[in-house]
Amino acid sequence: MAPHDGADRLVGDRTDGIVDAHVHLWDTAAMRVSWFRDDLGLPARVGPDDLARAVATSPLPVRAAVAVQAADTEGEARWLARQAAAHGPLPGPVVLQYDARPGHDDAWAGMAQAVIDDGVAVAGIRLAVPGRAADLSDVAGLDALCEGLAATGRVLETLVRPEQLPAVAVLAGRHPGLDVVVCHLGLGAGDPDASWRDALAAVAARPRAHAKLSGLHTTAPHDAARVAVAARAAVDLLGPERLLFGSDWPMSARVAPYAQVVERTAAALPVLDGAAATAVWSGTAARLYGAGR
Template identity: 30%
Template sequence: MMRIDSHQHFWRYTPQDYRWISDDMAVLKQDLLPETLRLTLQRHDIQGTILVQACSSAGETRWLLELAEQTDVVRAVTGWVDLSSPGLQQELEAISHPLLRGFRHQIQDETSPAQWLADPAINAGVRQLQRQEYVYEILVTHRHLTEAVQFAERHDQYSLVLDHFGKPDLSLGAAHWKQQVAPLAALKHVSCKLSGLLTEPRPAGMSARDLLPYFEAALEIFGTERLMFGSDWPVCLLADADENPWDLCEQATATLSIDEQAAIYGGNACTVYRLQPLAITGNDS
């Protein structure tokens, strides 16, 4: 079974570029590059990854693409571009690359995520991306899932992907999250990454095992054909030492069929991001 990690990051850390990395995230305040991740991928039998932007910079996107060219494990890149730019088409042409398959913006960090999602210039930019068959990844928290549904309804000409379960409010439980995200799951062009839960704020006493109902809810409303495993490495390093996203997702999918597991761990990512077939060898991980 081919295994793809649909969501990981690399960066050369500078405080001005990665302002979202706060003082209590010391483990992330360092350069985190392919050689650091490689052993982890081998340990969990991951043959390929999708490398995702972590700051709002076209320069970072160019660097990620250069890094991807030099790194056999990276199969696609989700970058960043200024969607509201009058010169968007020229910017897309300037960063065009065979490994660039999608874009993302950290909407959750906007002063008003709802206003950003409704902005006419932003929406025109997303329409342009979809015309050129770029995936768009939606990064919002539970506070703006309603607006994310409206956004997704407007943009149904190509694939959209919800990052990190839409960052649920874990204090309200999986049933509440399921109700929130069901309208998004009803849109067949929207997939969801099974990622990020371990680092969302938890009520006191909530263990990793207590997160399994969120996976169960996601399986029920998205189905195995629209879910993708993502580690969110290195952000997942913020979880407790005895917790990791690979083990958590394996627990959540243990009762699924081989074909269903294969879809979540690689098949769906290959379809959505148009990944090239993997030449799986003993050293290609």
């Protein structure tokens, strides 16, 4: 499929604009970003103006964007919340990182608890633990986090590797009143093999489990076919109403410009009718995060 076919697919599916469910902002001069290195090819600062310029190139209007905290400090969380308050809906709702290091063990939201307690609008908490145990048994306070999120109507996001997806399914089963969103299909740049599909199927068996079509694209020559296999498996297992488009910008800008990420995602998906396309591109994110309403 030619690159422009992605944009044609979007128009053909009659989507109601885009709510990007996964972007990042940061300013390394204002905060510590633990993973940031100069050799990653990323800007030292990515702010709302940069986001606005990127999404302006999209083949369909971007109505809002969910800003996911890039690292794990309270200072960064408060900075991100200020950007959303001043510049929403680009960025709009914020999802903060879960950090249960000593000093946060008496708060269900960990590091983010102080921010939430101050009345800052927080749509969800992300559990970013791809380096932890496959069964997530070494993540402190996990059930308390889920209970707190469910009680306050917030979303649990998970950034996990494929081997951890069954544990996410078990966790969702223990907390049936909680909306769970798996970032990057639990796959990222990996191979959508049978074991990944089986693991995603276990997650999909939980009615309030969702997944983001984000962080999938690479620069490999035949990457379009790999992403198509992953995207179509996700549609088969979860259905369009439990999938969300996310650009993973600006991380994705190392692979392709914003407009191409949108087009490549559209090209990877099967043909969707109007309601299904709207769910993937905006409706599910609006429902879960209150974005773009």
